[in-house]
Amino acid sequence: MSLDKDMVARIARLARLKVPAEELGTLAGELSGIFAWIEQLNEVDTRDVEPLSSVSDVTLPLRPDKVTDGGMAARVLANAPGGAVYIDPSDKNAGGFFTVPKVVE
Amino acid sequence: MASLTDFTIAQLRAALAKKETSAVEVADAHLKKLDEHRALNAFITETPEKARAMAAASDARRAKGEAGLLEGIPLAIKDLFCTEGVQTTAASHILEGFVPQYESTVTTNLWKSGAVMVGKTNLDEFAMGSSNMTSHFGGVENPWKRKGDNRKLVPGGSSGGSAAAVAAYMVPGSTGTDTGGSIRQPASFCGIVGLKPTYGRCSRWGVVAFASSLDQPGPFARTVEDSALLLQAMAGHDPKDSTSAPLAVPDFAAAARNPDINGLKVGIPKEYRVDGTSPEIEALWTRGMEMLKAAGAVPVEVSLPHTKYALPAYYIVAPAECSSNLARYDGVRFGLRVPGKDLAEMYQNTRGAGFGKEVRRRIMIGTYVLSAGYYDAYYKKAQQIRSLIARDFNQAFEKCDVLLTPTAPTAAFAAGEKMDDPVTMYLNDMFTIPASMAGLPGISVPAGLDKDGLPLGLQLIGRAFDEETMLRAAAALEKAAAFTMRPAGY
Numbered sequence: 001m002s003l004d005k006d007m008v009a010r011i012a013r014l015a016r017l018k019v020p021a022e023e024l025g026t027l028a029g030e031l032s033g034i035f036a037w038i039e040q041l042n043e044v045d046t047r048d049v050e051p052l053s054s055v056s057d058v059t060l061p062l063r064p065d066k067v068t069d070g071g072m073a074a075r076v077l078a079n080a081p082g083g084a085v086y087i088d089p090s091d092k093n094a095g096g097f098f099t100v101p102k103v104v105e
Numbered sequence: 106m107a108s109l110t111d112f113t114i115a116q117l118r119a120a121l122a123k124k125e126t127s128a129v130e131v132a133d134a135h136l137k138k139l140d141e142h143r144a145l146n147a148f149i150t151e152t153p154e155k156a157r158a159m160a161a162a163s164d165a166r167r168a169k170g171e172a173g174l175l176e177g178i179p180l181a182i183k184d185l186f187c188t189e190g191v192q193t194t195a196a197s198h199i200l201e202g203f204v205p206q207y208e209s210t211v212t213t214n215l216w217k218s219g220a221v222m223v224g225k226t227n228l229d230e231f232a233m234g235s236s237n238m239t240s241h242f243g244g245v246e247n248p249w250k251r252k253g254d255n256r257k258l259v260p261g262g263s264s265g266g267s268a269a270a271v272a273a274y275m276v277p278g279s280t281g282t283d284t285g286g287s288i289r290q291p292a293s294f295c296g297i298v299g300l301k302p303t304y305g306r307c308s309r310w311g312v313v314a315f316a317s318s319l320d321q322p323g324p325f326a327r328t329v330e331d332s333a334l335l336l337q338a339m340a341g342h343d344p345k346d347s348t349s350a351p352l353a354v355p356d357f358a359a360a361a362r363n364p365d366i367n368g369l370k371v372g373i374p375k376e377y378r379v380d381g382t383s384p385e386i387e388a389l390w391t392r393g394m395e396m397l398k399a400a401g402a403v404p405v406e407v408s409l410p411h412t413k414y415a416l417p418a419y420y421i422v423a424p425a426e427c428s429s430n431l432a433r434y435d436g437v438r439f440g441l442r443v444p445g446k447d448l449a450e451m452y453q454n455t456r457g458a459g460f461g462k463e464v465r466r467r468i469m470i471g472t473y474v475l476s477a478g479y480y481d482a483y484y485k486k487a488q489q490i491r492s493l494i495a496r497d498f499n500q501a502f503e504k505c506d507v508l509l510t511p512t513a514p515t516a517a518f519a520a521g522e523k524m525d526d527p528v529t530m531y532l533n534d535m536f537t538i539p540a541s542m543a544g545l546p547g548i549s550v551p552a553g554l555d556k557d558g559l560p561l562g563l564q565l566i567g568r569a570f571d572e573e574t575m576l577r578a579a580a581a582l583e584k585a586a587a588f589t590m591r592p593a594g595y
Contacts, residue, residue: 003473008469011469011472011473011476012469013453014472014476015428015456015468015469015472016432016435016449016452016453016456017453017456017457017460017465017468017469018453018454018456018457018458019457019465027466027469030466030526030527031466031469031470031473033526033527033528034420034470034527034528037417037420037528038417038420038421038483040413040414040417041414041417041418041421041486041487041490042486043414044411044414044490044493046486046489046490046493049489049492049493050489050492051485051488051489051491051492052488052489052491052492052495053318053488054318054348055304055305055318055495055543055544055569056304056305056348056350056544060347061344061347061351063344072206075206075207076206078204078206079203079204079206079438079439079440080437080438080439081436081437081438081439081440081441081442082436082437082442098437098438100437100448100451101444101445101446101447101448101451103447103448
């Protein structure tokens with residue numbers, strides 16, 4: 001499997017990664033090399049083999065659908081990179097918002 | 106009395122119990138070492154004030170007769186574990202300045218048992234790497250050097266800072282995480298013990314996620330017994346991690362104190378004899394088997410036919426999970442934000458600037474293998490191979506109790522070596538990844554020095570949730586190998 005620059009640009013867009021145009025060629029080479037090496041998996045006959053998605057034998061545990069914590073909006077928002085907006089600045093745990101660039105005109 | 110920093114965890118426990126020293130004294134002695142060896146760059150964040158406060162609280166508990174398993178033991182924590190109020194970066198620019206509002210379950214367990222945190226250790230960015238060279242905060246230097254050669258060597262990775270800190274006697278123990286070898290390979294490179302527990306033994310809650318079906322926290326220490334003591338405190342069922350095993354924690358330390366392996370069947374997987382392994386490592390592997398045989402074990406040749414496919418399958422599974430896990434770093438709720446003209450551009454700018462080269466590469470591999478039209482050819486295929494790898498191990502364990510292999514194909518290399526192409530670096534984990542793919546426990550035990558004077562480790566792999574047998578064999582190997590060397594100047 002060989003990847004060209006256009007494909008790398010498409011993957012970068014899907015991954016929401018800004019990749020400078022001048023790096024696309026190098027990346028295409030590196031990724032093609034990795035996928036060429038991965039190709040060896042095709043030597044293995046995997047017909048009728050169940051895929052293994054998790055090694056844990058545990059069936060996912062269920063718990064009662066009850067609220068177990070909350071009332072900590074201030075802590076949830078503490079690391080907000082754009083700064084947070086609080087409903088009631090005198091009681092930050094009353095709730096608030098992360099801020100993002102405007103998406104709706 | 107010998108220097109407190111030369112003590113093992115078991116020795117510190119005894120000295121503290123007999124009131125020959127105090128947790129504050131022990132913490133101060135180790136903090137002094139952090140000062141002396143800061144040039145190794147083993148730590149991203151040092152927490153001396155927190156360490157002294159935790160040590161004073163530990164002494165107060167002991168005075169009241171409430172000493173826990175690790176009461177007063179100073180530890181370094183890989184900067185992938187969230188620590189409340191202490192910056193947690195995953196060695197990434199995108200998390201620089203992130204201060205968690207909560208504490209990971211593993212570190213919570215350690216503090217409950219009385220341990221004292223001296224700082225957060227350096228690692229490969231988001232635990233992706235085998236050299237510690239991908240850290241945003243610079244590489245870590247291995248305290249070991251080749252004889253007559255002053256070049257700096259890498260400590261291995263991804264838990265390179267945690268391994269270097271223990272090897273340089275800055276701490277008697279530390280935590281790491283192992284996804285494809287990130288505890289065992291650096292332990293081998295640094296001449297210490299590194300233990301990856303069975304997947305599900307230690308909670309992943311509060312550990313920055315890389316590849317969730319593979320990630321597993323575990324300890325570093327200088328002896329097998331110390332690694333068992335740490336594991337005992339770290340492990341246990343956690344309802345907050347749905348893959349955490351609902352099992353009681355065995356007395357790991359007791360297993361490690363019992364090197365009786367009479368009649369134990371030790372499997373030697375023939376597929377681990379591969380080109381590219383240094384002849385010295387091959388010889389050490391044979392010597393390791395002879396040591397175990399002399400201690401009463403029975404060698405058994407076993408076959409793990411899909412071994413060579415574990416590594417390429419891993420480089421589908423791990424990047425796929427990484428690309429999903431790292432989708433959360435979008436500049437909205439925490440971490441770096443780089444503005445853009447709209448939301449989409451803000452995402453792209455933030456992630457383009459915040460992630461380093463190797464992380465971007467793996468996100469792209471993962472995005473590609475999960476994208477429409479490629480899923481079956483790559484991701485499903487890799488998961489099927491994973492089934493076959495797990496089946497290989499199950500069949501081998503019908504014939505033996507534990508497996509013995511080399512930990513890594515080479516000793517520590519210099520910074521800059523093996524950097525020509527990504528695949529060369531990936532090959533470092535060829536002996537550790539198969540057990541990771543099957544979720545099995547593994548331990549690297551220092552077993553000798555190569556001709557350049559660098560430490561080499563051997564790996565023991567156990568059955569799922571049978572760390573005790575693995576620890577017994579590791580203790581026997583440790584006793585026979587009698588590895589007492591330390592890096593010059595440390």
